[in-house]
Amino acid sequence: AQSVTQPDIHITVSEGASLELRCNYSYGATPYLFWYVQSPGQGLQLLLKYFSGDTLVQGIKGFEAEFKRSQSSFNLRKPSVHWSDAAEYFCAVGAAAAGNKLTFGGGTRVLVKP
């Protein structure tokens, strides 16, 4: 069975500073990996996804993530954070062999200081 761990429950970052959110997954086959963002009272919005190919993936809103198979990680990064990036971020692993089922991590809440 697949699982996802997001070790950081909360992260506080100053506006303009860089941000890195950690994600570790467990899955026996090649994973399909996703990062979603959820603003208060909103649904989940896809930031980026990794299916295959280049391990550095570019997403929307200036985010990128790097797939590292040897570390079972898919960390999300942004070079310069904006106040509007304050939200909750979820990493998820998809299992194509299991009908595209997504398993989510517990999320990381990002607070942005002015």
Next chain:
Amino acid sequence: EAGVAQSPRYKIIEKRQSVAFWCNPISGHATLYWYQQILGQGPKLLIQFQNNGVVDDSQLPKDRFSAERLKGVDSTLKIQPAKLEDSAVYLCASSLALRGLAGLGSTDTQYFGPGTRLTVL
């Protein structure tokens, strides 16, 4: 392109009452998912439909939860009777892929609706 629609956005009920949520997926999407998101946790899959058939309902508490997608388009999720621990956000998502047609080894993106926040008192 219109996104996934859900209603109502908020619902407050007392325990042992029943409640129903509605979801309309993105047009043309074959697969529909219902997730439960308890406060402070990531979403957990309750049930997955492909067209009007159930693909996975292993996490659905079938003694009180039911879901249908009769015409392969919109879907309803019902809880009867509700318990306090059912308080959560119920998210609906849809994706394009038709399993079998796309084949094992493929996957595609799930698009989420705004969710229904349920409070059980």
